[in-house]
Amino acid sequence: MPQLLVRLPNHLGDACMTTPALALLAANGFALTLLGRGWARDLFAAHGWPAVALGGGWRDRARCVRTTLSGAGRDARGVLFTNSFGSALDFFLGGRRAAGYATDGRRLLLRPAFEVPARWSTGMHMVEYYYTLAADLAGIGGAPPARLDLEVSDAARMRARALLDAAGVGPRYVVLCPVAVGLHRGRVKAWDGFGRLCDELHSRGHAVVASPGPGEHTAVSAVLRSATILPSTDVGTFAALLSLSRAVVANDSGPGHVAAAVGAPLVSVFGVTEPTRTRPWGPGVTLVGSERGWPSYEEVSAAVAAVLAAA
Numbered sequence: 001m002p003q004l005l006v007r008l009p010n011h012l013g014d015a016c017m018t019t020p021a022l023a024l025l026a027a028n029g030f031a032l033t034l035l036g037r038g039w040a041r042d043l044f045a046a047h048g049w050p051a052v053a054l055g056g057g058w059r060d061r062a063r064c065v066r067t068t069l070s071g072a073g074r075d076a077r078g079v080l081f082t083n084s085f086g087s088a089l090d091f092f093l094g095g096r097r098a099a100g101y102a103t104d105g106r107r108l109l110l111r112p113a114f115e116v117p118a119r120w121s122t123g124m125h126m127v128e129y130y131y132t133l134a135a136d137l138a139g140i141g142g143a144p145p146a147r148l149d150l151e152v153s154d155a156a157r158m159r160a161r162a163l164l165d166a167a168g169v170g171p172r173y174v175v176l177c178p179v180a181v182g183l184h185r186g187r188v189k190a191w192d193g194f195g196r197l198c199d200e201l202h203s204r205g206h207a208v209v210a211s212p213g214p215g216e217h218t219a220v221s222a223v224l225r226s227a228t229i230l231p232s233t234d235v236g237t238f239a240a241l242l243s244l245s246r247a248v249v250a251n252d253s254g255p256g257h258v259a260a261a262v263g264a265p266l267v268s269v270f271g272v273t274e275p276t277r278t279r280p281w282g283p284g285v286t287l288v289g290s291e292r293g294w295p296s297y298e299e300v301s302a303a304v305a306a307v308l309a310a311a
Contacts, residue, residue, distance in 0.1 A: 001031040003076035005068055007054075007087050007098065008036030012235070012254030015043060016261040017127045017281060018081050020144040021134035022049070025079075028138040033072060035065070042236035043258075046151035058090065065094025079137055081130055085109075099137050123276040147282050150261035152240045159233070160240035164209070167228050173207040174308070175242055175259075177250035178223045179216050190251050191269040191289075193297045195223045197249065200301065202226040206308070209245075211238055213255075246311040249304055256280050265307045269300055 004025060008015045015036065026032055026049070034040050034051040041051035052068050054061055069076050078091045078098030088109040091098040097111035107113045114136050117124060131144040164173070178194035201208050208227040212220040221229050230241070235258070242248050242255070243262040250256030250266065252273045259266045260280030267286045268279060271294035279287055288303050289295040 001029055003033065003072040004030040005033050005035055005065070005072060005076060005078040005091075005098070007078065007080045007082050007091070008034055008040055009081050010037060012037075012039065012043070013252075013257035013278070013280075014081075014126065015040060016148060016150060016254075016257040018130045019148045019150050019261060020127060021081070021130040022047070023149065024131065024134045024140075024142075025138060028140065030138075033068060035068065039235040042156075042234045043150070043239065045236050046153040046156070054090075058086070058093070061090040062093035065090050065096075069094060069096050079133070080110075081133065099133075101133060125279070125281065126277055127281045144281075147263065148261040149263075150239065150258070152243050152262055153236065156236040156240035157244065159237040160244060163211075163230050163233065163237070163241065164244075167209070167230055169207050169209055169228055171244070172246050173209050174201055174304075175245045175248045175264075176208060176210050176224055176227060177248065177253060177255035177259075178210070178220060179213065179255075180251035180253040189253070189272055191271060191294055191300070193300060194249070195225065196297060197301060197304065198224045198227050201304070206246075209241075211241055247304060247307045249300070252278060260285050265311060267300065267303045267307055269295065271295070 032049045034049050035054045038053040054064050078096055080087050080098050080100035083103040085104040085106045088106040092109045097109060099112050100110050101116050102113040117132050127144050135142055176194055176198055180189035198208050209230055210220050210224050210227050211230040212232055214232055239258050239262050242259045242264045245264055247265045248259040250268060252270050256268050257280050260282040263284055265284050266280055270289035274291045275287055286303050286307060288300050
């Protein structure tokens with residue numbers, strides 16, 4: 001099988017949205033090795049694709065690419081799901097031009113360089129953007145599936161269940177993900193109603209849990225005062241925790257995309273970012289709000305109630 005080194009996006013949500021593209025490449029005869037953040041190994045562990053952590057300065061990254069290419073064989077190829085000049089340069093300095101979209105002035109560093117799809121200018125979703133690149137590389141057509149189908153391992157489910165058991169949480173619980181890192185065009189990306197929603201769910205007898213990311217424990221505890229706060233864990237176990245839940249409520253953030261990727265019933269709250277391109281992908285997603293402003297508390301509460309009634 002031809003060896004293919006895949007440079008993943010740097011953000012968790014974007015990496016989730018490459019899942020159909022990765023599956024397409026694997027189904028068309030490519031043996032994948034993933035290069036990206038350290039959490040990529042855990043995120044895609046159930047798929048069996050080896051992952052290499054790529055970090056440090058440009059010399060470190062180029063050395064890592066060169067070493068990985070050497071281990072994959074002389075015919076190994078590369079593909080970039082990133083758009084940056086720097087990621088193309090990493091492969092070029094590592095001894096191989098990778099395939100990718102001709103963005104950020106990097107056309108001469110790519111082989112082949114694919115044109116950005118014309119539909120991108122009219123609101124193409126990121127899942128479609130990544131999938132089209134994979135389809136072009138494989139020389140086929142088609143559209144991405146309705147579900148991301150990120151697989152969760154039995155081992156990850158066992159670790160998630162152990163966390164819940166240790167905290168005294170039963171099998172029917174709701175996960176709240178109130179954190180959204182950074183700003184979008186100077187505006188906060190996190191909805192401000194999570195504390196009220198947590199208290200409402202708790203008063204109605206629902207078990208509410210959260211599993212903060214690294215460095216988020218204090219912030220999450222301050223917002224979700226009536227929730228059970230689980231310890232931070234690896235991305236694979238977190239994905240399993242979401243997959244076992246009755247419902248997940250999240251901002252436009254990495255956790256929301258992980259929830260959609262594993263098929264969890266998700267209420268996705270938007271207020272500043274554009275759902276057309278970045279909404280979580282899947283039939284189990286209920287979208288509330290838009291880039292024009294946050295929804296009212298009552299809209300979110302009603303959406304959560306509807307999801308729980310159907311669970």
